[in-house]
Amino acid sequence: MSAEIETHSDWAEKYRPKTFKDLIGNKKAIHELRLWAEDWEKGFPEKKAVILYGAAGVGKTSTAAVLASEMGWEYVEMNAGDQRTADVIERIAGAASKTTTLFSHETDENGKKSSGKRLIVLDEADNLHGTYDKGGSKAIADVIDKTTQPILLIANDIYGITQTIRSKSLEIEFSRIQTRSMVPALTKICKDEGITADEKAILKIAENAGGDLRSAINDLQAVTVGKTEIKEEDIVVSGRDVKETIFKALVKVFKGHHRTEALDAVKTLDETPEDLIMWVDENLPIQFPNRDEKGKDIAGINPDVANGYKVLSKADLYLGRVRRRQTYRMWRYASFMTTVGPMSVRSKEYSGFIKYTSPTRWKRMGQSRSVRGMRDNIAVKISARHSKSMRTSRNEIIPYYRRLMENEDYAVALAGESDFDMDELVYMLKAKSATKKVQSVYEKSRFIADAKRPAETEFFKTPEAEKRSSAAASDKNQMTLEDMAKKSEEKKAEEAKENKEKEEKTEDKPKNQKSLTDFF
Ligand SMILES: Nc1ncnc2c1ncn2[C@@H]1O[C@H](COP(=O)(O)OP(=O)(O)OP(=O)(O)O)[C@@H](O)[C@H]1O
Structure with missing residues (x-):
C-alpha cells in the first residue's frame, strides 16, 4: 500500500478532547493533576514529575495535552519512536527542561497568557528497557532531578517504570471508563456524524470495549461504515456465548472419562490454547477441592491438583516454544495436555455441581x-x-x-x-x-x-516457508540454476586472470618494497 494513510478520518482523533470539560471520567485523577500543575505555577511542587498510568484508551494522553493547553504551557513530546537513548533524552528533554520558552509570558493565539512553562511529556515510559532505550531510565531520573520544567510520564503499567523514577514522581492512576459514561460520548458522536443509533446498540459497543474509550469509538466507526442507522443486531460481539461453550467443554475436561470426547469439545471452541490453559489453570483447584468423600477439608495439597499443575506446566512449555519459534504445530500438543491432562491425573470422582470461574484475574x-x-x-x-x-x-x-x-x-x-x-x-x-x-x-x-524477507534470513526459514517460497519461485529457480552455472564459470576465469596479473606485478616489485595492502 503506497498511498499515504489518511489519518483525519479517524474518529478517535477527530473527537480528541480539547478542554477539561470534554474529558470523560477520572475526575479525581484530573483534579490531582491540576493541583500539581498549579504548584508549578507557584514555584516547585514536591515532586517535579508526574506519572499518569492506567489502561489504554482512557484519556491519559488527551489529559496531558489538555493540561498544557489550559495552563498555557508549551507541549514538548518524546515518544518511543524517538529512540530514547540516554543521549537523546538528555539532549531533548534535558535542554527543554532547563530553558524557558521563547514566548514566556506572552499571550498565545487564543489570547491565553503563557507562564513560559514547558510540559515535557514522555509517552510509553514503561517501555524504556528495549535496545532503543539503553540508559533511558537513568537519563530520565537525572532530568527529573535537574528540571526547572514540569515533566509528565505516561504509562500503561506502573511496574514497568523503575523504582528510582517512581520515587521522584507523583503517581496518578487513570481507571477504565465506565460504560454509563461512555454511552453519552458515543451518542454525541453519532449525532455529530448524522447517524441514528439505537440505544441498545450504543450500550453494547460500550460494554464490549471494556473501559477503553478509544476502542469503543473505533468500533462505533467500524460498524457505521456506509450506514446512517445502527441497530442492536449490527453489533455482533458477545462474551456470553463463549462462556457457555467453554463451560460445557470444561465439564468434560474435569469430570469426563473419554479423552476423545473432551478433545472434540475443545476443538469446537473458538479459544486459543493460551486461553484454554488459563481456564483450566483457574478452575483446577476449584474442581479438585481439598475435601474427602464426606466433604471434610483434608490437610495439605490435593495430589490431583499438584499433578494437574505438573501437566499444565508441560503444556505451557509447548506454548512458550510456539511463541518463540512461531511453530503453531505445537499448539496441538499443548491443547492435548491441557485437555486430557486433568482427566488422566484425577485419582477419584468429584461429584456435585461446582461453578466455573472465568480466568478474569489472571487474564x-x-x-x-x-x-x-x-x-x-x-x-x-x-x-x-x-x-x-x-x-x-x-x-x-x-x-x-x-x-x-x-x-x-x-x-x-x-x-x-x-x-x-x-x-x-x-x-x-x-x-x-x-x-x-x-x-x-x-x-x-x-x-x-x-x-x-531478505535473502540472509533464508537459513532460518521453517520447512513450510521453504516449501512455499520454492513453490512460488520454482520457474525462477530453474533459470537461476543455469545462470548460476554460467556465472560460476565466468567468475573462475576472471579470478584466474586476476591471479596471473598479481603474480606478474609481484615479480616486478623490489623485494624490500611493501605495498600498503601488505600491512593489513
Ligand atoms: N477520558 C476520555 N475522555 C474523552 N475522550 C477520550 C477519553 N479517553 C479516551 N478518549 C478518546 O480516545 C482517544 C484516545 O485517548 P488517549 O490517547 O488520551 O488515551 P490513552 O489513555 O493515552 O491511551 P494509550 O495508553 O493507548 O496512549 C482520544 O482521542 C479520544 O477520542
Whole structure:
C-alpha cells in the first residue's frame, strides 16, 4: 500500500478532547493533576514529575495535552519512536527542561497568557528497557532531578517504570471508563456524524470495549461504515456465548472419562490454547477441592491438583516454544495436555455441581501486558513501514489498518507486507483468538511476507516457508540454476586472470618494497 494513510478520518482523533470539560471520567485523577500543575505555577511542587498510568484508551494522553493547553504551557513530546537513548533524552528533554520558552509570558493565539512553562511529556515510559532505550531510565531520573520544567510520564503499567523514577514522581492512576459514561460520548458522536443509533446498540459497543474509550469509538466507526442507522443486531460481539461453550467443554475436561470426547469439545471452541490453559489453570483447584468423600477439608495439597499443575506446566512449555519459534504445530500438543491432562491425573470422582470461574484475574494481569506489548510490536512494524512515529502508528494507523483488514484481501496483503504473526493478526482482525479465519489469512499472508524477507534470513526459514517460497519461485529457480552455472564459470576465469596479473606485478616489485595492502 503506497498511498499515504489518511489519518483525519479517524474518529478517535477527530473527537480528541480539547478542554477539561470534554474529558470523560477520572475526575479525581484530573483534579490531582491540576493541583500539581498549579504548584508549578507557584514555584516547585514536591515532586517535579508526574506519572499518569492506567489502561489504554482512557484519556491519559488527551489529559496531558489538555493540561498544557489550559495552563498555557508549551507541549514538548518524546515518544518511543524517538529512540530514547540516554543521549537523546538528555539532549531533548534535558535542554527543554532547563530553558524557558521563547514566548514566556506572552499571550498565545487564543489570547491565553503563557507562564513560559514547558510540559515535557514522555509517552510509553514503561517501555524504556528495549535496545532503543539503553540508559533511558537513568537519563530520565537525572532530568527529573535537574528540571526547572514540569515533566509528565505516561504509562500503561506502573511496574514497568523503575523504582528510582517512581520515587521522584507523583503517581496518578487513570481507571477504565465506565460504560454509563461512555454511552453519552458515543451518542454525541453519532449525532455529530448524522447517524441514528439505537440505544441498545450504543450500550453494547460500550460494554464490549471494556473501559477503553478509544476502542469503543473505533468500533462505533467500524460498524457505521456506509450506514446512517445502527441497530442492536449490527453489533455482533458477545462474551456470553463463549462462556457457555467453554463451560460445557470444561465439564468434560474435569469430570469426563473419554479423552476423545473432551478433545472434540475443545476443538469446537473458538479459544486459543493460551486461553484454554488459563481456564483450566483457574478452575483446577476449584474442581479438585481439598475435601474427602464426606466433604471434610483434608490437610495439605490435593495430589490431583499438584499433578494437574505438573501437566499444565508441560503444556505451557509447548506454548512458550510456539511463541518463540512461531511453530503453531505445537499448539496441538499443548491443547492435548491441557485437555486430557486433568482427566488422566484425577485419582477419584468429584461429584456435585461446582461453578466455573472465568480466568478474569489472571487474564487481566496477563492480557493488559500482552495486548499492550503486542500493540507496541505491531506499531514498531507499522512505523518502520510508513516512517511514522510510534504514537501515530499506534493511535492512528493501527485503527485504520484494522478497518481496512475487515476486507479479507486487504487483510492478507497488509498482514504479509507488515509480517504480522498469528497473535498480532488476532488483534488486527479483532478476533477473540486464532480462529480458522485468522489462520487462513495468516497462511495466505506468508507468501507475501516470505517473498519480502531478505535473502540472509533464508537459513532460518521453517520447512513450510521453504516449501512455499520454492513453490512460488520454482520457474525462477530453474533459470537461476543455469545462470548460476554460467556465472560460476565466468567468475573462475576472471579470478584466474586476476591471479596471473598479481603474480606478474609481484615479480616486478623490489623485494624490500611493501605495498600498503601488505600491512593489513
Ligand atoms: N477520558 C476520555 N475522555 C474523552 N475522550 C477520550 C477519553 N479517553 C479516551 N478518549 C478518546 O480516545 C482517544 C484516545 O485517548 P488517549 O490517547 O488520551 O488515551 P490513552 O489513555 O493515552 O491511551 P494509550 O495508553 O493507548 O496512549 C482520544 O482521542 C479520544 O477520542
